[in-house]
Amino acid sequence: MPTAAELKTRIEAAIPGASAEVESPDDVHFTARVVSESFAGMSRVQQHQLVYGVFDGELGSSIHALSLKTETP
Amino acid sequence: MSETTSNPIRDAIAGAIAENPVILFMKGTPEQPMCGFSARTVAALQALDTPFAAVDILPDPRIRQELSALSGWPTIPQLFVDGELVGGADIVAEMYESGELAEALHAEQPSDAPAAAPAGADPAPAPLGIENRLS
Numbered sequence: 277m278p279t280a281a282e283l284k285t286r287i288e289a290a291i292p293g294a295s296a297e298v299e300s301p302d303d304v305h306f307t308a309r310v311v312s313e314s315f316a317g318m319s320r321v322q323q324h325q326l327v328y329g330v331f332d333g334e335l336g337s338s339i340h341a342l343s344l345k346t347e348t349p
Numbered sequence: 350m351s352e353t354t355s356n357p358i359r360d361a362i363a364g365a366i367a368e369n370p371v372i373l374f375m376k377g378t379p380e381q382p383m384c385g386f387s388a389r390t391v392a393a394l395q396a397l398d399t400p401f402a403a404v405d406i407l408p409d410p411r412i413r414q415e416l417s418a419l420s421g422w423p424t425i426p427q428l429f430v431d432g433e434l435v436g437g438a439d440i441v442a443e444m445y446e447s448g449e450l451a452e453a454l455h456a457e458q459p460s461d462a463p464a465a466a467p468a469g470a471d472p473a474p475a476p477l478g479i480e481n482r483l484s
Contacts, residue, residue: 320436320440320444321434321435321436321440324436324439324440325421325422328422328424332423335423335424336423341424343439344439345439345443
């Protein structure tokens with residue numbers, strides 16, 4: 277079972293310059309706010325796809341839901 | 350512009366996206382959403398009085414599988430406007446709150462719009478339905 281801390285670590289490791297805040301009441305539903313320079317020039321869809329890509333295959337299974345907010349610094 | 354293929358479900362999905370200027374793939378129906386994220390997205394569209402087509406992905410797991418393969422988006426709901434993926438529940442809520450959704454839909458942002466996206470509790474008039482040929 278993934279934890280919020282684990283998701284934070286994985287997002288920050290996978291996306292250059294990213295800083296993530298991740299919360300979860302139950303280790304199944306997650307809310308994340310991710311700030312990264314890498315998002316500059318990307319559409320919101322592309323920004324979210326970048327984060328979703330970190331958890332390829334886990335969304336909808338071990339990670340039931342990941343609510344996302346992405347920003348550039 | 351049909352091409353020969355062995356994937357009728359993916360073709361039907363692509364066709365539905367091409368034919369409907371505003372189309373939402375969701376869990377359940379606009380009248381009876383089966384998931385809070387889908388309900389919130391429906392509520393945002395209804396608050397803008399936008400007619401939209403809706404496809405319930407629940408009847409056949411292949412719909413979701415093919416949709417995600419096509420869009421590169423892993424979760425449901427997924428909103429498409431003019432053939433382009435606009436986003437899922439979070440992006441739609443964010444765009445509703447900023448007025449960008451009304452702009453993308455060529456709709457009027459209601460002047461009495463709540464600051465936050467609607468919760469999706471109120472039943473609203475039935476949106477334009479499309480025949481669900483995907484199940």
